[in-house]
Amino acid sequence: xxxxxxxxxxxxxxxxxxYLNSVVGVEGCADGSVRVLVSSTEFxxxxxxxxxxxxxxxxxxxxxxxxxxxxxxxxxxxxxxxVASRTVMVVGKLVQSAALGIKQTLISSxxxxxxxSADEFIAACRRYVAEHGQFRCWSRYEAxxxxxWDDEKYRGEAYAAFAWAIYVAExxxxxxxxxxxxxxxxxxxxxxxxxxxxxxxxxxxxxxAQAIGFSLYEKVVWQNGRMxxxxxxxxIMPTAxxxxxxxxxxxxxxxxxxxxxxxxxGELPMDGPAPAIVNAVEDALGVRFDSIPLLPExxxxxxxxxxxxxxxxxxxxxxxxxxxxGVR
Amino acid sequence: xxxPGPRTxxxxxxxVNGEQKTVHAYPMERLLDxxxxxxxxxxxxxxxxxxxxxxxxxxxxxxLVNSCLVPVLQAEGxxxxxxxxxAAGESLHAVQQAFLECGGAQCGICTPGMIxxxxxxxxEKTEPTLEEIREGLSGNLCRCTGYSQIVQAVxxxxxxxxxxx
Numbered sequence: 001x002x003x004x005x006x007x008x009x010x011x012x013x014x015x016x017x018x019y020l021n022s023v024v025g026v027e028g029c030a031d032g033s034v035r036v037l038v039s040s041t042e043f044x045x046x047x048x049x050x051x052x053x054x055x056x057x058x059x060x061x062x063x064x065x066x067x068x069x070x071x072x073x074x075x076x077x078x079x080x081x082x083v084a085s086r087t088v089m090v091v092g093k094l095v096q097s098a099a100l101g102i103k104q105t106l107i108s109s110x111x112x113x114x115x116x117s118a119d120e121f122i123a124a125c126r127r128y129v130a131e132h133g134q135f136r137c138w139s140r141y142e143a144x145x146x147x148x149w150d151d152e153k154y155r156g157e158a159y160a161a162f163a164w165a166i167y168v169a170e171x172x173x174x175x176x177x178x179x180x181x182x183x184x185x186x187x188x189x190x191x192x193x194x195x196x197x198x199x200x201x202x203x204x205x206x207x208x209a210q211a212i213g214f215s216l217y218e219k220v221v222w223q224n225g226r227m228x229x230x231x232x233x234x235x236i237m238p239t240a241x242x243x244x245x246x247x248x249x250x251x252x253x254x255x256x257x258x259x260x261x262x263x264x265x266g267e268l269p270m271d272g273p274a275p276a277i278v279n280a281v282e283d284a285l286g287v288r289f290d291s292i293p294l295l296p297e298x299x300x301x302x303x304x305x306x307x308x309x310x311x312x313x314x315x316x317x318x319x320x321x322x323x324x325x326g327v328r
Numbered sequence: 329x330x331x332p333g334p335r336t337x338x339x340x341x342x343x344v345n346g347e348q349k350t351v352h353a354y355p356m357e358r359l360l361d362x363x364x365x366x367x368x369x370x371x372x373x374x375x376x377x378x379x380x381x382x383x384x385x386x387x388x389x390x391x392l393v394n395s396c397l398v399p400v401l402q403a404e405g406x407x408x409x410x411x412x413x414x415a416a417g418e419s420l421h422a423v424q425q426a427f428l429e430c431g432g433a434q435c436g437i438c439t440p441g442m443i444x445x446x447x448x449x450x451x452e453k454t455e456p457t458l459e460e461i462r463e464g465l466s467g468n469l470c471r472c473t474g475y476s477q478i479v480q481a482v483x484x485x486x487x488x489x490x491x492x493x
Contacts, residue, residue: 043435044434044435044436044472045434045472046434048481108425155424198430198431198477199431201431201477202431202434202472202473202474202477205471205473205474205475205476205477206434206471206472206474207474208474209473209475210474231375231376231380232378232380232381232469233378233380237469237471239462239465239466239468239469239475240461240462240463240465240466240468240470240475240478240479241459241462241463241465241466242466242472243462243475243476244478245458245476245479246474257350260388
């Protein structure tokens with residue numbers, strides 16, 4: 001069994017978000033629906049779902065009333081790239097703020113009162129567009145006043161928020177083939193408020209699966225600057241039967257700098273599995289490994305190099321090939 | 329270089345999603361390309377193009393095949409089912425519905441093939457164990473989900489089928 005305790009900063013590092021200076025737009029449309037204008041790109045991680053949720057929540061509208069503009073730069077502002085575990089936390093916070101702009105505009109123009117229904121919002125929004133034309137509110141990133149990174153001295157707060165996690169891996173090392181199987185995997189993380197539990201769980205499990213892949217299987221072989229094994233036949237990634245059930249748990253402590261208390265989630269699950277698995281292999285064999293992917297040949301070499309007789313583990317060498325029996 | 333002969337298209341007929349189709353294609357064209365380009369059934373995705381990833385999976389006479397490895401000639405006279413033939417009109421198949429509810433799809437490239445593999449598995453086994461589901465889907469690679477929610481979706485579809493049967 002092996003444990004890894006780790007963290008991952010959300011958003012761009014240091015002054016990154018300050019320089020990016022992201023802008024987000026929310027539009028009240030002629031038909032009374034709401035459209036979110038961001039350059040963040042949906043590729044299965046759930047960006048469209050969660051940003052729509054945020055806009056709907058900020059406006060007190062059903063989720064179905066919100067659509068996403070295609071992230072075409074002729075149409076949407078530059079809200080920065082879809083990277084760095086920043087979309088929900090940073091872009092989402094701007095969506096929340098721009099959506100509030102729509103609400104405040106409708107209220108201050110006298111078209112809407114404070115406690116409105118979805119139908120009243122739609123009517124007010126239609127009327128605003130009919131009277132004034134295109135109705136868009138923008139929100140630009142402003143660095144929190146208590147978060148500062150000094151580019152000169154390279155000191156300060158590197159991130160506005162960190163996600164925290166503890167991952168535990170249980171492995172079996174086959175002492176005949178030297179292959180490692182992950183039998184069980186438990187992932188506990190604090191990622192602020194979880195805005196969409198099913199998607200968040202999917203992000204965590206998917207990241208862990210990728211990281212188990214690069215811990216135990218996926219070796220890039222370079223030759224003359226090119227990847228030699230650039231096929232799925234020789235670059236091996238895990239199948240459904242290579243992976244354990246991955247048990248996911250969330251703590252939700254919140255985050256004042258993120259939309260509705262959210263922090264970044266995307267990169268975090270890539271960080272913990274490799275150390276947890278390598279620690280579990282060390283716990284099983286008593287041999288320290290310090291590189292990944294940890295392939296059967298690496299384990300064989302590690303066992304051969306090391307002291308061959310140890311507590312609870314007898315290693316014999318025949319014809320130069322080591323074999324070990326017993327599990328610590 | 330001498331050519332072994334003129335490349336000629338053949339007339340090839342097979343049933344796709346219950347409809348009789350006749351295509352004019354070179355015999356060694358990939359079934360995948362004929363489905364996507366001639367029949368406009370673009371739900372079937374090309375992943376690796378070398379029979380490893382399973383994203384182009386379709387059912388051919390009830391057998392799960394990688395359509396990137398099937399010369400269209402072999403489809404002559406067969407019954408092919410693609411992802412477009414899984415739902416009954418607007419009403420989703422139990423496997424599709426369970427994928428939706430359990431978060432079985434993320435980027436979506438593996439999803440059509442994964443759903444066909446799941447349908448195939450559930451045709452073979454009425455009460456698959458979680459291990460059998462993982463084994464049954466192991467010809468279909470997924471890079472983003474980590475498989476757990478897919479496995480859960482297939483188990484859920486199997487459970488619903490038992491309780492409604």
